[in-house]
Amino acid sequence: MTAVVTAVEVTKRYRTMDRPAVAGVGFEIAAGDVVGLLGPNGAGKTTLVKLMCGVTSRTAGDLTVCGGDPVADATEVKRQVAAVHQSAPMDNMLPAIDQIRIATAFRGLRWRAVRERVDELLTLFDLDGVVGQLAFTLSGGQRRRLQLIRALLVVPRLLILDEPSAGLDVRGRRQMWELIAKLTIEHGTSVVWTSHYIEEIERNCARVLIIDQGRLVRDDTPAQLVAEFGRRSVLVRLPDVDDRARLRTLLPASCVAEVDDTTLTIDGAGADEHLSTVVTVVRDAAVRGGSIEFRQPSLEDAYVSLTDQGREGVQS
Amino acid sequence: MTNSISARSVRVGAGRPSLPRLAVDSVRRSGLRAVVYREMLLLTRNRTNLLLAILPTAIYLLLFATSLTNLVGTVTYRGAQVGYAEFTIPAIMLSSMLAATTTTGTSLFQEEMGGMSLEVWSYPVSRGGYIAGKIVATTALVVVQSLAALIVGLLLFDLGWPGGHWLALVVGTVVVSLTFNGLYLLFAALVRDFQRFMVLINVLGPFLLFSSPSFYPVERMPLVLRWLSTVNPVTYGISCLRGGALAGWDAMWPSGLGMLAGAIVLFTVIAAVLNRRIREL
Numbered sequence: 078m079t080a081v082v083t084a085v086e087v088t089k090r091y092r093t094m095d096r097p098a099v100a101g102v103g104f105e106i107a108a109g110d111v112v113g114l115l116g117p118n119g120a121g122k123t124t125l126v127k128l129m130c131g132v133t134s135r136t137a138g139d140l141t142v143c144g145g146d147p148v149a150d151a152t153e154v155k156r157q158v159a160a161v162h163q164s165a166p167m168d169n170m171l172p173a174i175d176q177i178r179i180a181t182a183f184r185g186l187r188w189r190a191v192r193e194r195v196d197e198l199l200t201l202f203d204l205d206g207v208v209g210q211l212a213f214t215l216s217g218g219q220r221r222r223l224q225l226i227r228a229l230l231v232v233p234r235l236l237i238l239d240e241p242s243a244g245l246d247v248r249g250r251r252q253m254w255e256l257i258a259k260l261t262i263e264h265g266t267s268v269v270w271t272s273h274y275i276e277e278i279e280r281n282c283a284r285v286l287i288i289d290q291g292r293l294v295r296d297d298t299p300a301q302l303v304a305e306f307g308r309r310s311v312l313v314r315l316p317d318v319d320d321r322a323r324l325r326t327l328l329p330a331s332c333v334a335e336v337d338d339t340t341l342t343i344d345g346a347g348a349d350e351h352l353s354t355v356v357t358v359v360r361d362a363a364v365r366g367g368s369i370e371f372r373q374p375s376l377e378d379a380y381v382s383l384t385d386q387g388r389e390g391v392q393s
Numbered sequence: 394m395t396n397s398i399s400a401r402s403v404r405v406g407a408g409r410p411s412l413p414r415l416a417v418d419s420v421r422r423s424g425l426r427a428v429v430y431r432e433m434l435l436l437t438r439n440r441t442n443l444l445l446a447i448l449p450t451a452i453y454l455l456l457f458a459t460s461l462t463n464l465v466g467t468v469t470y471r472g473a474q475v476g477y478a479e480f481t482i483p484a485i486m487l488s489s490m491l492a493a494t495t496t497t498g499t500s501l502f503q504e505e506m507g508g509m510s511l512e513v514w515s516y517p518v519s520r521g522g523y524i525a526g527k528i529v530a531t532t533a534l535v536v537v538q539s540l541a542a543l544i545v546g547l548l549l550f551d552l553g554w555p556g557g558h559w560l561a562l563v564v565g566t567v568v569v570s571l572t573f574n575g576l577y578l579l580f581a582a583l584v585r586d587f588q589r590f591m592v593l594i595n596v597l598g599p600f601l602l603f604s605s606p607s608f609y610p611v612e613r614m615p616l617v618l619r620w621l622s623t624v625n626p627v628t629y630g631i632s633c634l635r636g637g638a639l640a641g642w643d644a645m646w647p648s649g650l651g652m653l654a655g656a657i658v659l660f661t662v663i664a665a666v667l668n669r670r671i672r673e674l
Contacts, residue, residue: 130515131514132511132514133674151520152424152519153517154517155516155517155518156517158515159515162511162515164508164511166508166509166512167507167509167512168431168509169507170435170438170439171434171435175434179427179430180516182426182427182430183424183431184517185424
């Protein structure tokens with residue numbers, strides 16, 4: 078299948094930064110792929126997004142987006158790419174409808190040609206009542222939905238979503254998920270999706286790229302990452318202080334963590350090796366309100382584990 | 394409410410490694426058009442900006458039409474006596490021009506600080522198209538604001554200039570607007586810190602205006618200011634506008650040509666600086 082994005086040893090170094098924002102990153106995204114991009118704050122996600130959008134040029138390496146170099150063949154590439162940026166940029170003193178008109182002009186489209194599509198999108202995202210409102214008066218969620226409309230004036234080959242759910246309510250997020258799924262299924266649009274809502278990535282992305290400190294730490298499916306790095310945990314609620322103290326004396330300190338005044342979590346190997354001990358303590362404490370909850374490993378656990386490993390590696 | 398959008402939509406570049414030339418060229422042209430369109434919307438939709446552009450000029454002109462004209466009477470220009478109001482209208486136009494160029498310079502910062510430069514650069518717009526659009530749109534804004542000052546002057550004073558003088562003045566206004574817009578855009582492109590830029594232009598504006606023969610003939614200026622005026626671009630801008638208005642083409646074209654050459658140099662440098670700045674976004 079044709080690759081929509083091919084990155085080979087891509088590096089971006091800003092003159093004002095000590096270390097590269099993106100360092101030797103390589104990956105491939107095929108048509109129709111929905112790829113999550115995860116990483117802590119400052120990991121280099123937004124820089125990678127900017128590189129793929131052709132907004133900034135790389136310092137080293139090769140990057141091909143939609144068959145061209147996003148900087149050298151900017152106009153050819155960018156007409157096939159649409160992006161929703163994290164900072165929700167708008168001309169704040171212009172009404173919502175003008176933000177869409179401007180996007181239409183920048184896409185080289187005639188307003189008449191997209192008017193019907195715009196109306197459909199405005200209705201879909203519940204924005205038809207605020208088209209005349211100045212952008213700065215819109216709520217965070219409304220701005221985010223307006224950004225999605227700007228991005229979806231065309232059906233792009235590559236859609237880049239940088240924190241698209243920030244500010245969206247549950248309904249807005251679900252509408253967005255449905256629309257993205259529709260785009261990938263019906264049009265083969267590839268999607269790069271960054272989010273701090275990791276369950277959103279787990280739910281919608283077939284593949285995940287994890288980057289940390291500018292480097293690609295892992296490129297795999299969520300299932301594989303969970304199997305490899307996810308840790309089952311047990312949440313134990315013990316309102317009685319003596320019960321909590323007893324459990325602590327029976328388990329290695331390293332696998333017990335306090336969640337709040339009454340709850341402990343037992344993580345990792347501890348959850349499996351000492352399960353019978355935990356169950357015994359909770360059963361004895363049941364009359365005093367003791368309870369137990371088993372938590373399945375999630376992508377979030379895998380992500381935390383992976384990025385923690387990276388931190389430990391750097392520190393040692 | 395419908396919960397889905399129809400499949401009929403604008404599809405781009407599906408599965409094609411290379412794209413039709415015509416479409417790409419059309420995108421390039423539309424980049425320039427889009428930049429101009431956006432700048433015009435930003436100007437016309439914001440009534441506060443429009444009001445601030447016209448009001449101070451009108452107040453200046455009213456002051457000159459009453460108190461100062463009565464006080465000064467006439468001044469000597471190129472050996473002829475001219476009314477003080479006629480003499481200062483080009484200076485007020487230039488003052489208005491500097492105010493407008495401040496707005497255009499500030500817009501570069503606003504674009505970057507508000508993240509709009511990231512949005513704009515994600516669209517299929519070429520660097521050349523963006524820079525050309527920015528120059529065309531901001532110069533148009535400066536020209537409109539300067540001509541608005543002239544119209545206010547026309548309403549307040551009885552300006553009996555011949556048709557040729559009017560034409561020379563309008564052409565001069567376009568040329569001088571280009572140059573000063575270029576100068577302030579260059580400051581905005583070079584000075585990366587917004588506060589430093591604001592301090593610079595707020596200090597520079599009055600200094601440039603009053604260290605040139607704007608509101609007084611050069612012969613009446615103190616010696617130091619007279620020296621400074623020879624390296625002050627406002628001197629040549631005033632000479633171009635005043636020459637056009639009061640003496641016609643012959644007095645306008647030498648400084649006009651100099652201004653035009655300056656504008657070409659400035660915009661070449663701006664293009665290079667903006668190009669470098671965009672790469673570091």
